[in-house]
Amino acid sequence: MVGRQKLSLLDRGRAIGWFQDGVGVREIARRLLVSPSVITRLRQRFQATGLVQDRPRPGRRKKTTAREDRFITRQAQTVRSSTANRIRRQLRAATNTNVSTQTVRNRLHAAQYHARRPSKRPKLTLVHKRARRVWSRLHILWTRQQWAVVLFTDESRYSLEHNDGRVRVWRRQGEGYNDDCIQQVTAHGGGSIMVWGGISAHHRTPLYLIQGRLNAQRYRDEILRRFAVPTLQQIGAHSVYMDDNATPHRARLVNAFLQQAGVVRMDWPSCSPDLNPIENFWDALERRVHDNHPPPQNLQQLWGFLQAEWQAAPQANLRRLVESMRHRCTECLANRGGSTHY
The missing domain is CATH 1.10.10 (Arc Repressor Mutant, subunit A)
Structure with a gap:
C-alpha cells in the first residue's frame, strides 16, 4: 500500500491539472505514488482557496519576547x-x-551571532594604536613601486608537533583513555627551531637557521652582513630594510652597521605583526609542514622541509603579499590603529 507522502509544488500543480481534465482521485494518486487521501485534501484546499501551497502555520509560541x-x-x-x-x-x-x-x-x-574561536593578536595599548595610525597615515599613499623595494624580514619558530586545540575524537562513554581516543604529545612540542628570512616583491633572502640565542652581534654578523645587505643590493639603490623592534635589532652596533652600509631602514610601529606581510608567509609554511604526510620526524628533517618549501614558494605569491600593504594601512586606519584581519 502506498503511504502518505508530501507532494512538491510541481506535483501539486500536475495533480490539479489532471483533476481539471477529469482524471479520478485514485488514478492521480497512483500516478504520483501517494495515498488517495493526499489528493482529496489537495483538491479540497484548491477548491476552497484556489491555492496549492501549504497554509502558513504559526508554530510553537516563542518563550521570549x-x-x-x-x-x-x-x-x-x-x-x-x-x-x-x-x-x-x-x-x-x-x-x-x-x-x-x-x-x-x-x-x-x-541574530547572526555564532560562537567562534577568537583570533589571537598582540595586546595594543593606546600608545601602540596611535603609533600604528601615524605609520599607516604616512605610508597609505605609497605606490606599488615604493613597496616593491622594501625587504620585509622577521624570525619565526617551528615545532615538530602542533596542536591548535581543536582536535576532536568520536568516542563512547568509558572510552576516554583508549589508545585510539587519546592524543599523544611530547614534552615541549618535540623540539623546535628558529629561522630568519626576508621577502620583497621580486627577491627573497636564503632561509637562515638560528642556533642558540640571537644577540645584536650575531644579528649583525650572521644575518645582516651575510644575507640582508646582499639582498638589498640586488633589489637596487632605492631599497629599504624592514625589521621589527626586537632588542637585538635595535642595538647601537646594529644601527651603526646599517648606517655605515648605507642601508635605509624603515621605522616600524611596535606590536604590528599584522602589518608585516612575511607573517602570512610564515603561517603558510607552518600549514605546509603540518599538512605534509608523513610529517618531519626530527629537527633535521624539519629544517630540510622548511628550506625546500621556502625555495619552492612562487614569487608571485610573495609579490601579492607585498602588494597588500596599502590595504593593510587602509584597514589599520579604519580600525583607529586596532588589529587588522591580516
Missing part, C-alpha cells in the same frame, strides 16, 4: 566571551524569564 531577544543580543555584544548559560542567568535576573541555554543560542543564531 522581541524585547528579551534584544536583551540576549546586547549581552553577547557587551561581553563577547559570555557563555549561553551566563546570558540565560542574566535574562532570568533581569526579566524573570527562565529559558534553556539552547534557546539563548537559537536567539543569537537568529
Whole structure:
C-alpha cells in the first residue's frame, strides 16, 4: 500500500491539472505514488482557496519576547566571551524569564551571532594604536613601486608537533583513555627551531637557521652582513630594510652597521605583526609542514622541509603579499590603529 507522502509544488500543480481534465482521485494518486487521501485534501484546499501551497502555520509560541531577544543580543555584544548559560542567568535576573541555554543560542543564531574561536593578536595599548595610525597615515599613499623595494624580514619558530586545540575524537562513554581516543604529545612540542628570512616583491633572502640565542652581534654578523645587505643590493639603490623592534635589532652596533652600509631602514610601529606581510608567509609554511604526510620526524628533517618549501614558494605569491600593504594601512586606519584581519 502506498503511504502518505508530501507532494512538491510541481506535483501539486500536475495533480490539479489532471483533476481539471477529469482524471479520478485514485488514478492521480497512483500516478504520483501517494495515498488517495493526499489528493482529496489537495483538491479540497484548491477548491476552497484556489491555492496549492501549504497554509502558513504559526508554530510553537516563542518563550521570549522581541524585547528579551534584544536583551540576549546586547549581552553577547557587551561581553563577547559570555557563555549561553551566563546570558540565560542574566535574562532570568533581569526579566524573570527562565529559558534553556539552547534557546539563548537559537536567539543569537537568529541574530547572526555564532560562537567562534577568537583570533589571537598582540595586546595594543593606546600608545601602540596611535603609533600604528601615524605609520599607516604616512605610508597609505605609497605606490606599488615604493613597496616593491622594501625587504620585509622577521624570525619565526617551528615545532615538530602542533596542536591548535581543536582536535576532536568520536568516542563512547568509558572510552576516554583508549589508545585510539587519546592524543599523544611530547614534552615541549618535540623540539623546535628558529629561522630568519626576508621577502620583497621580486627577491627573497636564503632561509637562515638560528642556533642558540640571537644577540645584536650575531644579528649583525650572521644575518645582516651575510644575507640582508646582499639582498638589498640586488633589489637596487632605492631599497629599504624592514625589521621589527626586537632588542637585538635595535642595538647601537646594529644601527651603526646599517648606517655605515648605507642601508635605509624603515621605522616600524611596535606590536604590528599584522602589518608585516612575511607573517602570512610564515603561517603558510607552518600549514605546509603540518599538512605534509608523513610529517618531519626530527629537527633535521624539519629544517630540510622548511628550506625546500621556502625555495619552492612562487614569487608571485610573495609579490601579492607585498602588494597588500596599502590595504593593510587602509584597514589599520579604519580600525583607529586596532588589529587588522591580516
